Amino acid sequence: MLKIQNLHVSIEDNEILKGLDLEVKPGEVHAIMGPNGSGKSTLAQVLAGRDEYEVTEGSIDFQGEDLLEMDPEIRACEGIFLAFQYPVEIPGVSNTYFLKAALNAVRKHRGENELDAVDFLRLVRERMKMVEMDETLLNRPVNEGFSGGEKKRNEIFHMSVLEPKLAVLDETDSGLDIDALRIVANGVNSLRAEDRGFLVITHYQRLLDYIVPDFVHVLVDGRIVRSGGKELAHELEDKGYGWLEAELASEATSAAPVGA
Amino acid sequence: MSNVVAAAENSYLAAFDQPGRATVEPTPRPGWRQAARDRFAELGFPTKRDEDWRFTNVGPVARTEYELAVAPAAVTLDQLEPWIYPEMARAVFVDGHFVAGLSDLDGLPDGVRVGSLAAALEGGDVTAHDHLGRYAPFDRQAFIALNTALFADGAFVAVPAKTVVERPIQLLFVAGPGERRMAFPRNLIVAGEAAQVTLVESYVGLGTESLTCPVTELAADPAAVVDHYRLQQERTDATHIALQHYHCERAANVSTHSLSFGGGLVRNDVWAVLDGEGVECTLNGLYLTRGRQHVDNHMWVEHVKPNCNSYELYKGILEEQSRAVFNGLIHVHPEAQKTDAKQTNRNLLLSSDAGVHTNPQLVIHADDVRCTHGSTVGQLDADAVFYLRSRGIGEEAAKSLLIYAFARDIVDRIRLESVRTDLEEFLFSRLPKGEIVRQAV
Numbered sequence: 001m002l003k004i005q006n007l008h009v010s011i012e013d014n015e016i017l018k019g020l021d022l023e024v025k026p027g028e029v030h031a032i033m034g035p036n037g038s039g040k041s042t043l044a045q046v047l048a049g050r051d052e053y054e055v056t057e058g059s060i061d062f063q064g065e066d067l068l069e070m071d072p073e074i075r076a077c078e079g080i081f082l083a084f085q086y087p088v089e090i091p092g093v094s095n096t097y098f099l100k101a102a103l104n105a106v107r108k109h110r111g112e113n114e115l116d117a118v119d120f121l122r123l124v125r126e127r128m129k130m131v132e133m134d135e136t137l138l139n140r141p142v143n144e145g146f147s148g149g150e151k152k153r154n155e156i157f158h159m160s161v162l163e164p165k166l167a168v169l170d171e172t173d174s175g176l177d178i179d180a181l182r183i184v185a186n187g188v189n190s191l192r193a194e195d196r197g198f199l200v201i202t203h204y205q206r207l208l209d210y211i212v213p214d215f216v217h218v219l220v221d222g223r224i225v226r227s228g229g230k231e232l233a234h235e236l237e238d239k240g241y242g243w244l245e246a247e248l249a250s251e252a253t254s255a256a257p258v259g260a
Numbered sequence: 261m262s263n264v265v266a267a268a269e270n271s272y273l274a275a276f277d278q279p280g281r282a283t284v285e286p287t288p289r290p291g292w293r294q295a296a297r298d299r300f301a302e303l304g305f306p307t308k309r310d311e312d313w314r315f316t317n318v319g320p321v322a323r324t325e326y327e328l329a330v331a332p333a334a335v336t337l338d339q340l341e342p343w344i345y346p347e348m349a350r351a352v353f354v355d356g357h358f359v360a361g362l363s364d365l366d367g368l369p370d371g372v373r374v375g376s377l378a379a380a381l382e383g384g385d386v387t388a389h390d391h392l393g394r395y396a397p398f399d400r401q402a403f404i405a406l407n408t409a410l411f412a413d414g415a416f417v418a419v420p421a422k423t424v425v426e427r428p429i430q431l432l433f434v435a436g437p438g439e440r441r442m443a444f445p446r447n448l449i450v451a452g453e454a455a456q457v458t459l460v461e462s463y464v465g466l467g468t469e470s471l472t473c474p475v476t477e478l479a480a481d482p483a484a485v486v487d488h489y490r491l492q493q494e495r496t497d498a499t500h501i502a503l504q505h506y507h508c509e510r511a512a513n514v515s516t517h518s519l520s521f522g523g524g525l526v527r528n529d530v531w532a533v534l535d536g537e538g539v540e541c542t543l544n545g546l547y548l549t550r551g552r553q554h555v556d557n558h559m560w561v562e563h564v565k566p567n568c569n570s571y572e573l574y575k576g577i578l579e580e581q582s583r584a585v586f587n588g589l590i591h592v593h594p595e596a597q598k599t600d601a602k603q604t605n606r607n608l609l610l611s612s613d614a615g616v617h618t619n620p621q622l623v624i625h626a627d628d629v630r631c632t633h634g635s636t637v638g639q640l641d642a643d644a645v646f647y648l649r650s651r652g653i654g655e656e657a658a659k660s661l662l663i664y665a666f667a668r669d670i671v672d673r674i675r676l677e678s679v680r681t682d683l684e685e686f687l688f689s690r691l692p693k694g695e696i697v698r699q700a701v
Contacts, residue, residue, distance in 0.1 A: 048650045070276070076652035088647040092665025099701035101650040101661065114699075141665075158651060 001026050001063050001197050002166055008057035009046055010037075018041040018222035019058070024166065029198040031208055031233060034219035035241040040201045042087055043219070044170040047199075048082035049075050063165070066174050076102075077109030079165030083155040092141040095154070098142050099124065099161055106162055127160040131187040149180035156187040167191070168199045175206035185210030205237035218244055269304050269517040273297065275328040275410055275442075278466055282412040284381045286392040289575035296398040296408035303402040305697070312401075315585045315617045316527055317555040321385055321499055326442035326471045328410065329355030333436025335466065340434065343464045343493060345678050348430040351375055355436045356443030356472075357413050362432075369423050377416035387418045389581060392448050395477040395505040399678060401529070403501050407475040411446035414474070417459065422450035428458040428676060435463075435470035435498060442471040449476065451484035451512075458487040464524070465494040476504045480512035482536060489529075489679055492520040498549060503529040510536030510565075517674055518545035518574075519683060520555050529555040534561070534596075545574035546670040546683075548690065549582035549614075556585035561603070563596040563629075572603040575670055577663060586618040590633065592626050599629040607637045608666050653696075660691035 002024040009017040016039045020141040024030050034040050046053050047060070049072030060067040067075060090098070104114040115123065128213060131153045143151050152172050159167055169188070173181055188198070188211050200211055208216070208230065219226045220241070225248055226232065236244070273283070276297045285292045305322040306313040332354035337344075338360065340341055344350065351374055352362035358376035365374050373380065373387075380388040398405040415431040433445050451457055463472060472494070472663050500523045508514050520526055532541050547555045559569045570611035576584045586605040607616040648658035660700050664687055671687070674680040688694030 048270070048646075050646055072646060072649040073652050073654045073658075076650055082650050084647065084650075088641075088643045090644050090647070090662070090665065092668045093661055097700040098648070098651070101653055101657065101696060102648075104699070105652040105654065105657070105696075162651065236506070 002199075003061040004058070005061065006058035007046070007055065009042055010054050010056055011042070011052060013054070016053075016222055017046070020173060020219070020222065020224055022217065022224060024197040026198060027194045028196055028215065029192065029200060029213045031200045031202060031213035031216045032204060032219055033216060033233065033236060035245070036203070038219045039221055039222045041170055044082055044085070044168050044201055047080060047168050048072055065204065073105065074109075076162070077106050081159050081162055081167045082162035082179045083152075083159060083169045085165065085170040085172075087143045087151040087155055089144045089254060090175065091144050093142050095141055095142050096124065096138045100156060102158070103161055126245070127157055130160055130190055132183050133157055148175045152176060152180065152184055153187070156184050160187060160191055165195065166197045168197065168201070170201050171203060173202055173204060181207065182210060205233040208233045213214065220245060262602065268359070269301065269322070270537065272327050272406060272410070273301060273427040278328055278330065280330045281328070281410070282378055286381065286389045287320045288389065289393050292393055292672060293409055296405045299399050300405035300409055301401055303405060305402055311586070312558060314429045315583075316525070316554065317466040318501070318525075318527075319499070320525070321396075321471060324440060324469075324471070326440050328435065329357070329441050329443055330412065331355075332357040332359050333438055333441070333467070335359070335362065335434055335436055338681040339466060340432065340464070343432060343462055345428070345430050345460065346671070347678065348428040348533040349374060350430045350432060351415055352434065353413065354434045354527075355441055356433075356445045357652065358415075369425060369541065371420040371423060372425055373416060373418040374429055375416060376413050377446055378413040379451065380416040385416070385418070387450050388416055388448060391450050391477065391479055393477075395479065395533070396475050396503055396531075401503070403473050404503055405473055407446060407473050407503075411444040411475075414446035414448070416447075417449040417457070418493050419457045422454045423452065424455070425457040428460060430460040430462060433461070433463045433472065433474065435465035435467045435472055435494060439471075440469045440471070441467055442473070447473070447474060447476040449478040449486075451480045451486050451522040453481040454483040455481070460489040460491065460676070460679060462491040463494050463500060463522070465498050469497050469499075471499045473501045475502070477507070478505065478512050478514070479507045480509060482510040483487065483512060484509070485513045486515070487675060488514070488516045488519045489674075489676060490516065491679070492518075492526055494522040496522065496524045496553060498564045499525045500524050501527045503531070504619050506530070506532040506541065507629070508534050508536065508539040508541055508582035511538040512536065513540045515542035516544065516581045517679075518543075518557070518669075520547040521546070521686060523553065523555070525554050528558070530557070530559045532570065533564060534563045534570060535564045537565045537567045539565070539568040541568070541570045543572040543574075544572070544670055544673055546667060547584055549576070551582060553582045555585070558585075558697055559585070559588040559592045561601065563590070563592045563599045563601060565595060566597045566599070570601045570602070573670065574605045575667060576607040576616065577610065577667060578607065578616065579610045581613045582612070583614070584616045586616070586620070587621070587633065588629055589621045592624040592629050592631065593613055594625045597626050597628045599626060599631065601629070601631045601634040604611065606633040606666070607635075608638060608641055608663065610663070628679075657693040657696040660693040660697050662689055664697045664701070
């Protein structure tokens with residue numbers, strides 16, 4: 001469903017992604033791990049359509065269409081969902097109003113009827129339970145005054161209501177205590193489905209104990225330098241990113257004379 | 261005053277000598293009109309060199325020849341339909357003159373007087389004579405002097421002590437059809453002890469390039485509860501320079517909502533004097549401007565006595581080349597211990613050509629007080645727009661939602677349902693994707 005080829009991305013003339021390749025098929029969970037500054041969040045933002053990032057080369061195909069040609073809202077309607085690393089506080093817009101506007105926009109795009117108030121509330125209540133979210137958070141302004149854990153749970157809650165085809169989780173685990181992490185992971189796991197793909201971006205292997213991935217990729221300096229199964233995450237946890245970076249450096253050194 | 265400026269004042273001074281001009285004045289203040297005329301001749305129009313008028317240029321007002329309307333222009337009820345709240349009692353003023361035929365003053369409790377100020381003065385109403393001119397001193401400012409010298413009529417509302425007026429009262433001021441007509445409505449509202457009243461003061465226009473300079477004196481006796489709405493809905497070629505003076509006695513509860521959408525050049529001076537213990541005074545405002553509109557809100561809140569609260573929240577949404585000015589002074593007098601005063605001004609600029617001058621000021625002469633003030637000027641938050649878009653909401657709808665959200669706390673504070681609904685509808689009509697916002701909220 002998602003095919004990224006040779007993706008190069010710059011922000012303010014600074015190249016962050018330097019030829020990234022990745023393919024996600026329906027039903028698969030891919031984890032992307034990597035040190036700080038390796039380009040993980042850039043990838044997430046580019047997928048969602050943030051226009052500060054300039055794609056200088058490469059392509060992203062989503063369900064047979066050119067994702068890069070789509071505005072952010074079209075991507076969302078087509079089924080991309082980004083759970084933000086730093087969910088934005090929006091004073092004055094209640095969580096319910098926001099979600100209702102979003103869900104109706106997505107449904108309209110898919111040719112479905114808009115939900116009436118009763119059906120909407122029923123859906124929302126059911127999905128809130130899944131992430132063990134307090135109902136009072138529905139009527140509060142989006143993310144305003146939410147704790148870190150509440151914000152992350154709210155992201156998963158939004159995801160569960162919007163039912164995307166491809167969910168991108170950008171460090172959804174960072175800053176969560178173990179209980180909140182478990183709740184978030186349970187929410188994600190209950191949304192796993194044959195026709196839904198996940199891209200789980202994380203710095204730590206811990207999250208992957210709860211959301212068990214089919215594939216793990218390591219992103220270093222804008223490229224995927226290693227891919228493997230879930231055991232790769234454990235190897236990274238034991239040895240740290242330094243191990244891979246050192247290995248890459250020595251490969252680069254030994255390869256240097258060829259290019260010279 | 262230079263001679264160059266003096267020439268501009270001549271046409272206004274000539275209006276004072278115009279035959280048929282109303283001359284009625286309060287008995288405790290003989291010679292009041294003449295003194296105001298003389299004071300105006302002394303002061304002249306303010307210029308940008310005056311601190312209070314630095315950002316608002318009234319030069320065009322001084323240079324334009326307006327015609328003083330000695331009688332109201334012919335206006336029908338149908339023409340006023342868009343601005344009328346049928347469930348409210350209504351006093352209509354055209355070109356500053358009360359028009360009984362357009363008014364509806366049924367269903368008010370015994371003893372409540374609503375209608376023409378001139379008639380009340382001529383009829384010897386003691387309350388009218390006693391209060392008129394007590395609060396808004398003409399020596400302070402040229403437009404107050406001009407209003408005092410030239411007013412023909414205006415609204416008079418007197419609510420006796422302990423009387424609750426259930427039916428809100430709309431005071432509708434119409435700039436009548438015609439070109440460059442000027443009016444100086446003079447309004448006096450007196451709420452007796454523990455009385456309660458809700459007023460909607462609306463300014464609308466049917467004529468072109470009108471000039472309206474109203475002065476409203478509102479006196480709230482001890483424990484009176486007054487909810488005062490002020491709606492600026494004039495044409496965008498109109499000039500409107502106004503003063504509202506709120507005089508609050510012990511334990512009075514006065515709240516005002518100033519909603520400013522119309523007018524080309526609009527200046528509102530608001531003086532609130534908290535002159536008894538335990539006053540609660542709320543001053544809310546929302547201004548929406550576009551094109552070349554210019555809206556200036558100048559606020560003075562005088563904490564004279566202890567244990568009073570004042571809360572000011574003014575918000576502005578500016579489009580295109582429009583301009584806004586906010587100047588807010590909170591003055592805490594030496595005796596006013598335990599003052600709790602809060603002032604906030606927030607501005608949202610939707611265009612890089614729009615501009616705001618905001619200037620909150622505190623002058624505190626008591627030591628046991630809590631006073632806060634803050635002002636902001638900003639654009640829509642790009643992170644918030646992207647966040648909404650990433651959930652499927654289109655760019656214009658996302659911006660509309662955020663603009664509505666910005667105005668929302670002012671909307672929510674409006675207790676009068678019909679005014680709140682009107683404001684919401686106006687916002688929906690103004691937003692690029694108002695329909696989506698309407699459905700979402």
